[in-house]
Structures are given as structure tokens and as C-alpha cells.
Amino acid sequence: MTRKKLIIGLVLVVCHCVVELEAQLQVGFYRSSCSLAEFIVKQEVRNGFITDNGVAAGLVRMHFHDCFVRGCDASVLIDTTPSNTAEKDSPANNPSLRGFEVIDNAKARIEALCQGVVSCADILAFAARDSFEITGGLGYDVPAGRRDGRISLATEASSNLPPPTFDVNQLTQTFSNKGLTQEEMVTLSGAHTIGRSHCTSFSNRLYNFNTTTSQDPSLDSLYAGQLKQQCPQGSTNPNQVVPMNPSSPTISDVSYYRDVLANRGLFTSDQTLLTNPKTRTEVIQNTQNPLIWRSKFAAAMVKMGQTGVLTGNAGDIRANCRVINS
Ligand code: HEM
Ligand SMILES: *[C@@H]1O[C@H](CO)[C@@H](O)[C@H](O)[C@H]1NC(C)=O
Numbered sequence: 444m445t446r447k448k449l450i451i452g453l454v455l456v457v458c459h460c461v462v463e464l465e466a467q468l469q470v471g472f473y474r475s476s477c478s479l480a481e482f483i484v485k486q487e488v489r490n491g492f493i494t495d496n497g498v499a500a501g502l503v504r505m506h507f508h509d510c511f512v513r514g515c516d517a518s519v520l521i522d523t524t525p526s527n528t529a530e531k532d533s534p535a536n537n538p539s540l541r542g543f544e545v546i547d548n549a550k551a552r553i554e555a556l557c558q559g560v561v562s563c564a565d566i567l568a569f570a571a572r573d574s575f576e577i578t579g580g581l582g583y584d585v586p587a588g589r590r591d592g593r594i595s596l597a598t599e600a601s602s603n604l605p606p607p608t609f610d611v612n613q614l615t616q617t618f619s620n621k622g623l624t625q626e627e628m629v630t631l632s633g634a635h636t637i638g639r640s641h642c643t644s645f646s647n648r649l650y651n652f653n654t655t656t657s658q659d660p661s662l663d664s665l666y667a668g669q670l671k672q673q674c675p676q677g678s679t680n681p682n683q684v685v686p687m688n689p690s691s692p693t694i695s696d697v698s699y700y701r702d703v704l705a706n707r708g709l710f711t712s713d714q715t716l717l718t719n720p721k722t723r724t725e726v727i728q729n730t731q732n733p734l735i736w737r738s739k740f741a742a743a744m745v746k747m748g749q750t751g752v753l754t755g756n757a758g759d760i761r762a763n764c765r766v767i768n769s
Contacts, residue, residue, distance in 0.1 A: 467588065467749070467752060467754045468586035468587055468588045468589065468748075468749060468752060468754065469586055469587065469588055470584040470585070470586050470587070471584075471587075472565070472586070472587035472588040473557075473560065473561055473565075473587065476557060476560050477553065477556065477557035477560045477561050479553075479556060480553055480557070480560075480561045480565075480566075480569075481569050481585075483549055483552050483553055483556070484549045484553075484566055484569040484570050484573060485569070485573045486549075487545050487548045487549040487552070487570075488502065488545055488549075488570050488573040488574055488577060489573075489577065490545075490548070491542065491544065491545035491548070492574075492577055496578075496693050497541060497638065497639060497693075498541060498542040498545055498574070499542075499574035499575075499577055499578045499637060499638075499693070500574070500578075500634075500637040500638025500639065500687075500693075501540065501541035501542030501574075501638070502542040502545060502546075502567070502570045502571050502573075502574040503571050503574050503575055503634050503637070503638075504540065504634065504638065505519060505540055505541075505542055505543075505546075505567060505570075505571070506567050506568060506570070506571035506744075506747075506748065507571075507631070507634070507747065508530070508535070508536060508540065508600065508604060509564065509567055510621070510747050510748060510750040510751070511603050511604055511617075511621055511750070512530055512599050512600050512603045512604065513592055513594065513595075513599060513751060514592070514750050514751020514752050514753065515564050515567070515568060515589055515747075515748055515749070515750055515751065515752050516564050516589065516590070516591055516592030516751070516752065516753050516758060517562065517563035517564040517566075517567060517589075517591045517592065517761065517764060518530055518592045518594060518595040519531055519536065519540070519567075519595070519600075520543065520546060520563050520567070520764040520765060521595035521764075521765060521766070521767060522765040522766065523597075527595070527596070528596070528597040529595040529596070529597060530595045530596065530597055530599065530600040531543075531595075531600075532597050533597035533598070533600035533601050533604075534601065535600045535601055535604045535606075536600055538641070538681070538682065539640075539641055539644070542570070542574075543765075545570060546563065546566055546567060546570060546764050547764060547765070549566050549570065550563060550566055550763070550764050553566070554762065558762075559760050559762065560760060561760065562589050562590050562591045562758075562759075562760050562761070563591050563761050563764035564589035564590065564591050564592075564752070564753075565585075565587040565588070565589045566764070568585050568587065568589065568748045569585055569587070571744065571748075572585050572744065575695055575740070575741070575744065578637050578693060578694055578695040579694045579695050579696060580695035580737055580740065580741070581737040581738060581740070581741045583741035583742075583744070583745060584745075585745065585748065586745065586748070586749070588752075588754055589752045589753065589754065590752075590753040590754060590755075590757050590758030590759060590760065591753070591758050591759045591760060591761040591764075592753060592758050592759075593758065593759065593767050593768075603617075603620075605617040605618075605712060606712075607644050607645060607709075607710035607711060607712050608647070608710075608711050608712070609711070609712045609715070610711065610712075610715045610718070611715045611716060611718055611719045611722055612719075614628055614632075614712055614715070615628060618631075621747070621750050621751075622746075622750065623743070623746065623747060623750075625721065625722065626721075626725055627743040627746065627747075628722075629716055629722050629725040629726065629729070630725075630729075630736065630739045630740055630743045631740065631743050631744070631747065632699070632712070632713065632716065633695075633697065633699050633700065633729060633736060633740055634695075634699075634740075635687045635688065635699050635708075635709070635710075635713060636687070636688045636691070636694070636695055636696055636697070636698055636699035637687065637688065637692060637693060637694065637695055638686075638687050638692065639684040639685065639686055639687060639692070640684060640685060640687055640709055640710075641681070641682070641683065641684050642670075642673070642674030642678060642683045642684070642685065643681060644709075644710065645670070645674075645709050645710055645711075646674055646676075648662055648667075648710075648711065649662075649667060649670055649671050649674065649676070650671075650676045659711070659714075661706060661714050662706060662707075662714065663705060663706040663707050666706070666707045670685065670709075673685050685709075687699070687709055688702055690702075695737070695740075696733060697729050697730050697732075697733045697736050699713075700726050700727075700729040700730040700736075701730050703716055703717060703726050704717070704726060704727065704730060
């Protein structure tokens with residue numbers, strides 16, 4: 444063998460290994476074992492969306508909350524039992540997380556067709572993709588083959604999910620802990636272009652910002668006034684909600700970034716993106732390039748969807764997404 448051929452051979456071997464390491468998950472994983480799986484999920488997202496278009500936002504967020512806590516292993520779907528308070532009952536998820544019934548419906552139909560084959564974690568990853576797509580985002584291929592975990596602890600949701608009070612450095616650190624870049628954090632924050640928020644998630648910015656100032660001066664004062672009407676101080680209703688991106692709360696567009704630029708980001712964690720020169724530039728660029736944001740968002744979702752996944756023989760294929768197999 445000539446030296447050149449040997450080098451080419453070595454390079455091929457090395458590249459092959461790298462590809463194998465990264466390709467734990469595969470697009471079309473259920474092509475032969477349950478070929479209708481992705482189609483059924485898409486149908487159930489559509490059915491859920493017709494009943495309540497808010498489930499799309501709910502499912503995009505649910506995938507994020509799954510992946511950041513013990514990896515994308517459907518731990519967020521497990522119900523609390525007498526002996527365990529599960530992730531979904533952490534204050535970060537209860538009462539705000541929604542869309543569980545869409546996953547249940549898809550799982551029931553898929554189990555009837557191909558029992559014990561398709562994981563709840565994959566169903567959630569597909570549903571998040573379909574939700575982004577149905578709200579006017581981009582459809583993208585979802586690598587699959589995730590397995591379902593057996594542990595779900597409310598305390599881990601509280602410690603791994605970023606609160607809305609975080610500043611840009613804290614957010615960057617939280618995402619970096621999960622292998623995501625600061626730019627991916629800015630890109631994924633664009634999910635706040637759809638959905639709603641409970642008043643309790645931002646009322647500190649209206650009424651008790653800090654010891655000297657009651658209202659967050661970085662929040663547009665006209666918008667703050669509107670929010671105060673929708674979220675009266677000391678309101679006894681913990682279920683009171685407002686739309687996240689009032690101009691188009693059901694459409695995955697770049698108007699979230701326009702809101703942020705106009706000091707109308709709802710959370711400190713949105714507004715703080717203007718305080719760092721790099722993230723500020725990214726916010727501005729996203730307002731100017733909606734198509735690029737969509738494809739960056741799709742790519743970042745695929746990457747987030749690989750966080751800490753269980754594959755091969757690890758974990759389970761849960762029979763019921765709410766219950767650990769006995
Ligand atoms: C950057 C850090 C983030 C923080 C601090 C944050 C915080 C929050 C909070 C407090 C809410 C309101 C929940 C409520 O009170 O009802 C919310 C809603 C939402 N978040 Fe995030 N989030 C972040 C990143 C993300 C990411 C990465 C995604 C998805 C890729 C996402 C998707 C959503 C969606 C779609 C909603 C609306 C949910 C609904 O309408 O049911 N968020 N977020
Ligand atoms: C309260 O917030 C305002 C506006 O950001 C700031 O100027 C002030 O220093 C803060 N006060 C305290 C005690 O942190």
C-alpha cells in the first residue's frame with residue numbers, strides 16, 4: 444500500500460468512527476418497525492391543535508423541558524405517585540405545561556398498531572417538530588431511537604430549567620451545561636413567539652422588581668401598563684394568562700425578536716438578550732432574516748433533541764407514557 448492510500452484509509456476509518464459516535468439517533472428509525480408512527484403523531488398534533496391551538500406551544504416547550512432534565516427520555520411525562528413527586532409537578536411545569544393528552548392519544552394509537560416499539564421520548568420529539576411546523580415554522584427530520592427513562596424527580600426540574608429571572612450570563616451557562624451554545628440559546632428563545640404565560644411568571648417585573656423600584660425600567664412602560672391590567676396586583680387567580688407575543692401568538696415567526704428589540708419581551712430572560720453585544724446582534728439579525736431563523740431553530744431543536752439520550756438497550760419503551768413499566 445502506498446503511503447497516500449494508507450493515509451486515505453486511516454482518514455476513512457477515523458471519519459467512520461466519528462460518524463458512528465454522533466449518529467446514535469437515526470432519521471427514519473421506525474421505517475420498518477412501525478412505519479406509520481410519525482404520521483400518527485402528526486395527525487394527533489393536528490387534532491389537538493384544532494381543539495386548542497395552544498397545544499402547539501405546549502409541546503414545543505414540553506420537549507425542551509424533557510431534554511433539559513435527565514436528557515430527552517420522556518421523564519417529563521411520568522405522573523406523580525404516592526411515593527414520588529415527578530417533574531411535571533415541579534413549579535416549573537405545574538400548572539403551566541400542557542399538551543399531555545396529545546402524547547397520550549398518539550401513544551395509544553401507536554401501541555395498538557406496533558406494541559412496545561416506539562418510545563414516548565421519540566413521540567414527544569416528533570410532536571414538537573410537528574407543532575413548530577403547524578404554527579408556520581419549518582418541518583425538519585427528527586433523528587429517533589430514544590429510549591424512555593425510569594426516573595422523574597420534581598427537584599431535578601427545578602434545578603435544571605432556567606427561571607424567567609435569569610440574565611444572559613446565567614442563561615448561557617444553563618444552555619452550555621446541556622452542550623448548547625449561546626447562539627443556540629438565542630435561537631431557541633425564539634420559541635417564545637408562540638404561546639402564553641401565567642402572570643405569576645413575570646409579575647415581579649410589574650410590582651416588586653427590587654427594593655427601590657417596583658416596575659422593571661427595561662420593560663416598555665405602555666406594555667407594562669397593559670400587562671398590569673391583565674395581571675392585577677395580588678390577583679387571586681393563579682391561572683391568569685397572557686399571550687407571549689401579542690401581535691401573532693400562534694405563529695412561529697420572528698416577531699418575538701421584534702418584541703425584545705422594542706423592550707416588550709415578557710421575561711427578564713427575554714429582555715436580557717439585549718444587554719450583551721453578541722446576543723443583541725443575534726436578536727437584530729433574527730428580526731431581519733426570518734428564513735434563516737427558522738432553519739437555525741430547526742437545527743437547534745435537532746441538537747437539543749440529542750441531549751443525554753438513552754439508546755440501544757438502555758431504558759424502556761414505556762407502554763403508557765405516564766407510568767414506568769412494572
Ligand atoms: C432561555 C430560557 C427560557 C426561559 C427562562 C423560559 C421560561 C418560560 C416561562 C416562564 C414560560 C411561561 C410559562 C407559564 O407561566 O405559563 C415559558 C413559556 C414557553 N416557553 Fe420558554 N423559556 C426558555 C426557553 C425556552 C425554549 C428553549 C423553548 C423551546 C425551544 C421554550 C418554549 C416555550 C414555549 C413554546 C412557551 C409557551 C408555552 C405555552 O403556551 O404553553 N422556552 N418559557
Ligand atoms: C433596582 O433597579 C433599578 C433599575 O434597574 C436600579 O437602578 C437600582 O440600582 C436597583 N436597586 C437595587 C437596590 O438593586
